[in-house]
Amino acid sequence: NAGVMQNPRHLVRRRGQEARLRCSPMKGHSHVYWYRQLPEEGLKFMVYLQKENIIDESGMPKERFSAEFPKEGPSILRIQQVVRGDSAAYFCASSPAAGDQPQHFGDGTRLSIL
């Protein structure tokens, strides 16, 4: 999965703290997607961003979750006031364009809530 870089790989937070997950897309890719995989489940879409724009956030929980992809720097997925149910693997993907272009994934951030 070289190319899409996610950090940290593992993140431990206590309930009520904030979690920040970072994603640098592959070089030349301007489309970023975030997915979440809960234990024993498949990947579920959360949000789709292009530079400085949120295109589709239909999979994002209404509260506590936000995402951004600034003009400079990585995309950030922020979870405020984390709860135990937020424990999951969060994957970022990127593609060079919209349409029939495969998305390429990073190795994910495994978030654990104590």
Added chain:
Amino acid sequence: DQQVKQNSPSLSVQEGRISILNCDYTNSMFDYFLWYKKYPAEGPTFLISISSIKDKNEDGRFTVFLNKSAKHLSLHIVPSQPGDSAVYFCAASVTGATNKLIFGTGTLLAVQP
């Protein structure tokens, strides 16, 4: 509402034989389909894709078949190798919309030496 389904949680195949992984979908608007392979503690790795204007796409040992009338796609791996042992996910999207991928729940493939 599970729009993409992989009904076989696991599959075991002998090395050198064909592996066939199946996937069904319900949304007729899907027009782009992909297969990913995933090892534990890693992200999904893109394998092969197919647009709805085609019914077959090949890349080396991997072939994807699409049957639009049955809303069914399959991934054939020939010959299977022990290194192919992983979880395989199919995914679908509606291009021209948001490009979000809808994933199946995965099939664990074990290739026995």
